[in-house]
Amino acid sequence: MTDASMTPAEAKPKRSSLSVLDARTRKRNAAETRFRMYGVAAIAVGLLFLMFLFASILRSGIPAFTQTVMDIEFVLTQEPFEEAESKMLKTGEYQKIFVNALQSQLEESGLEVAFDNKAIQRIVGKPGGTIRSYFLENPDRVGTPVSFELAASSRVDGYFNGRVTRENIVDSRFLMASDLDLVDALEEVGIIHSAFNWNFITGTDSGVDNPGGAGLGASVIGSFFMMLVVLFLSLPIGVAASIYLEEFAPKNRWTDLIEVNISNLAAVPSIVFGILGLAVFIQFAGLPQSAPLVGGLVLTLMTLPTIIISTCASLAAVPPSIRDAALGVGASKMQSVFHHVLPLAMPGILTGTIIGLAQALGETAPLLLIGMVGFVAREYPEGFLSGFTDANSAMPAQIYTWASRADPGFYEKAWGGIIILLLFLITMNAIAVILRRRFERRW
Amino acid sequence: MPLTWLVLIILAIAAVGFVTGRSRALQSAGGDSRDLHSLPIYYGSHVAMWAIVPAAAVLIVWLLGQPFFVNSRVLATLPDSVVTEGSSIGLVMSDVRRVADGLDVAVAQGAMTRDEAAAISSETTDVRESLGQVGVALGSDVSAEVLGGAQLYRTLNATGSLIMTVVVLVVSLGGAGWAVSRSDANFRARNTVERGILALLICAASIAVLTTIGILFALLFNTIEFFRLYPAADFFFGTKWAPSFSGRGGASDLGVLPLLWGTFYISIIALLVAVPIGLFSAIYLSEYASPRVRGIAKPLIEILAGIPTIVYGLFALLTVGPLLVSMFGKDTVGWMQGGTAVMTAGLVMGIMLIPFVSSLSDDIINAVPQAMRDGSYGLGATQSETIRQVILPAALPGIVGAILLAASRAIGETMIVVLGAGAAARLSLNPFEAMTTITAKIVSQLTGDADFASPEALVAFALGMTLFVLTLGLNVFALYIVRKYREQYD
Numbered sequence: 030m031t032d033a034s035m036t037p038a039e040a041k042p043k044r045s046s047l048s049v050l051d052a053r054t055r056k057r058n059a060a061e062t063r064f065r066m067y068g069v070a071a072i073a074v075g076l077l078f079l080m081f082l083f084a085s086i087l088r089s090g091i092p093a094f095t096q097t098v099m100d101i102e103f104v105l106t107q108e109p110f111e112e113a114e115s116k117m118l119k120t121g122e123y124q125k126i127f128v129n130a131l132q133s134q135l136e137e138s139g140l141e142v143a144f145d146n147k148a149i150q151r152i153v154g155k156p157g158g159t160i161r162s163y164f165l166e167n168p169d170r171v172g173t174p175v176s177f178e179l180a181a182s183s184r185v186d187g188y189f190n191g192r193v194t195r196e197n198i199v200d201s202r203f204l205m206a207s208d209l210d211l212v213d214a215l216e217e218v219g220i221i222h223s224a225f226n227w228n229f230i231t232g233t234d235s236g237v238d239n240p241g242g243a244g245l246g247a248s249v250i251g252s253f254f255m256m257l258v259v260l261f262l263s264l265p266i267g268v269a270a271s272i273y274l275e276e277f278a279p280k281n282r283w284t285d286l287i288e289v290n291i292s293n294l295a296a297v298p299s300i301v302f303g304i305l306g307l308a309v310f311i312q313f314a315g316l317p318q319s320a321p322l323v324g325g326l327v328l329t330l331m332t333l334p335t336i337i338i339s340t341c342a343s344l345a346a347v348p349p350s351i352r353d354a355a356l357g358v359g360a361s362k363m364q365s366v367f368h369h370v371l372p373l374a375m376p377g378i379l380t381g382t383i384i385g386l387a388q389a390l391g392e393t394a395p396l397l398l399i400g401m402v403g404f405v406a407r408e409y410p411e412g413f414l415s416g417f418t419d420a421n422s423a424m425p426a427q428i429y430t431w432a433s434r435a436d437p438g439f440y441e442k443a444w445g446g447i448i449i450l451l452l453f454l455i456t457m458n459a460i461a462v463i464l465r466r467r468f469e470r471r472w
Numbered sequence: 473m474p475l476t477w478l479v480l481i482i483l484a485i486a487a488v489g490f491v492t493g494r495s496r497a498l499q500s501a502g503g504d505s506r507d508l509h510s511l512p513i514y515y516g517s518h519v520a521m522w523a524i525v526p527a528a529a530v531l532i533v534w535l536l537g538q539p540f541f542v543n544s545r546v547l548a549t550l551p552d553s554v555v556t557e558g559s560s561i562g563l564v565m566s567d568v569r570r571v572a573d574g575l576d577v578a579v580a581q582g583a584m585t586r587d588e589a590a591a592i593s594s595e596t597t598d599v600r601e602s603l604g605q606v607g608v609a610l611g612s613d614v615s616a617e618v619l620g621g622a623q624l625y626r627t628l629n630a631t632g633s634l635i636m637t638v639v640v641l642v643v644s645l646g647g648a649g650w651a652v653s654r655s656d657a658n659f660r661a662r663n664t665v666e667r668g669i670l671a672l673l674i675c676a677a678s679i680a681v682l683t684t685i686g687i688l689f690a691l692l693f694n695t696i697e698f699f700r701l702y703p704a705a706d707f708f709f710g711t712k713w714a715p716s717f718s719g720r721g722g723a724s725d726l727g728v729l730p731l732l733w734g735t736f737y738i739s740i741i742a743l744l745v746a747v748p749i750g751l752f753s754a755i756y757l758s759e760y761a762s763p764r765v766r767g768i769a770k771p772l773i774e775i776l777a778g779i780p781t782i783v784y785g786l787f788a789l790l791t792v793g794p795l796l797v798s799m800f801g802k803d804t805v806g807w808m809q810g811g812t813a814v815m816t817a818g819l820v821m822g823i824m825l826i827p828f829v830s831s832l833s834d835d836i837i838n839a840v841p842q843a844m845r846d847g848s849y850g851l852g853a854t855q856s857e858t859i860r861q862v863i864l865p866a867a868l869p870g871i872v873g874a875i876l877l878a879a880s881r882a883i884g885e886t887m888i889v890v891l892g893a894g895a896a897a898r899l900s901l902n903p904f905e906a907m908t909t910i911t912a913k914i915v916s917q918l919t920g921d922a923d924f925a926s927p928e929a930l931v932a933f934a935l936g937m938t939l940f941v942l943t944l945g946l947n948v949f950a951l952y953i954v955r956k957y958r959e960q961y962d
Contacts, residue, residue: 064856068756071749078823085791269676291680296947298884304936308690363666391780394886425782
């Protein structure tokens, strides 16, 4: 070896040298770089998919949070009020009053646009009913200036956020190309403008032909009741099962069977749990369809394996010296577990539970089978107990319902619903991460 | 409501029992808790346990058993003649139940008094109309037999509930009383309570097994029922899937092969996307990346695993589908007719599986001992040669296990295929055509107003059984491979 290193490389050109790259080394190095690049490319593609996914969620979902509204202020004096009330078609009269008010407001701002009652109906629907019910409820407002904020139709909404353009508009009974001139004019004077759509967050689902009025509120409540069921069943049962398996179970066939069972259950497709729910809870036990209680039970069975596995891990992470010390000062086995091991494992257990809950919150497939789709969840539950048993939707089920409706206006709502769902999931996961950071203990 | 009250009363008995048991034990020790065998709290808990557990057990068994008992009693009184053409005894029973529930609603709303509801007969009043007034819609007119059945149903249920309340309260009080009578200084309360708690823990652990049994029974019974109505050979070897819609009549073709083919085709495309990307990112992250890059890239990729599948489904339907159509649709090469296709679903499912493959492979690659790497470097191999010729072969069984687990996830995935793959069952090789899968058909056969006795609805259970067996087999096989591999280095 020393001999070779002392010989100058130039003297024997046929021998390889460390300072000169021969063809083979170059090839090997190139292969090395190539292989490394494959890795970089794979990660880049993965991250690109992630960005693409989030970009399309945000781009398509943000418009769901705005709503085009029409602000109109007018004074209804006593005389036309009585006159309108005396007519047969009362709301029609109010419609006329509304159109006149709009006309005068436009004239005030010096705009000359021709429009008729039909065009107004295509833009804001029939506001006569809303106006009449307002004045009937508040008769003292007659004669004073009242301002109304009326939601525009979904097509006008689409025009405002770019879904409908002058190029792609097809004249229909929903919206004519000529109406867009009126909309533009109204926007110029500030009568029509975009506002934050509170109804989307607090409202309930609308019918199949009214994407503008659809809201996620009722299904958020449905999801909330489901998560209550999941939390109050899966946490105690999961913790109890883990304590038994980790601390008390003798090593025998029955224990093995339970453990194998749990790890296999964790990998059973979620739709199979839906079939179980349908056959056992609805057909056999006769629980009501579409009820958050049933959804919660199904999701409990689904999340139990996840919670048991993570709880077992955090119990196993508590060092045996803690148990030995407790036993040493005279505690019983049960006392050592409940007074010492369990409190120390609690942060880990809670983290696992929150992650399990987050998983359950986003799960859709089992909910389809227990009937949480295919109906319009128009109402909030009446009370706390009926919240569990009344038919209701859940967030992911509501999103699915919207995605499968024909009107493309609902797609926007579905994306918006996904933003809300993801916000919930991000919050839950953030809480889990904070819990872990704050209370994690290294032994 | 009465049930809620019953539970509250039992809890109250337990609370009173807790205090009584505790004080009685203390009294017997002359007020000095050091003379007791156990801590005072255990005497209280012992009484509370006896007040709650047996009563709750009786309550649950009663609640489960009563409907069967009532049903069989009512069925026995119904004459055979009520089962008309085109209906079944099950339908008549559900009529009976609906009328009975309707009468309950009417009483609850105050539209009828209790006596009126009990004395109502189909000759004097129109039951359908009077129930319609309180918001209970009945499909057909109520016959005298059904009304009689409903009345019997109501009386039996009412007496049943009454007896249940009494029995449960007696059991609860008796348990508490017995436990209180045993509470004295020498009673080993802690041991008894701990034995009770252990029993509860065992019950909780058995729920996992019960779930599996529940799944198996739910699938098995309905599958057997399905094969009674539809030949098994046609199901397993039929190449045509064309269920007739319920009520329309006519024979359905329910062959599983097109669905299996769709499932496998989509899963294969998903794996073709997920395995290279996932594997290479795992290799890069575990072998090349600096701790900082790893700390950022790994959680970011794992976000993909935390996103609900409904999001991926919508992404497939509304973003990826139209994008693929614009690339391969009519305007360019004309391979693709619509947005929903095998390619759409497969691609999106592949994205979903990337973190699954990468984090499992990452763990497995990290488990390969450092000594093997050092040995390879010492022989002059480059890093990539080490990975390809030493680490990957050593990790291969584990990676195969990971891929199998990913495949089982792909087969069982529902939302992406429901929204992204289309509804047409086809045996075709063109990945740009719409096809459907087992999971998508389970959803479409079981949602809506399905009649659970028809083969069109029951086939979903047979499909579920197929799915369960497939995924379970893949999982068991994958876990077996992974476990076998792990033993090599431990």
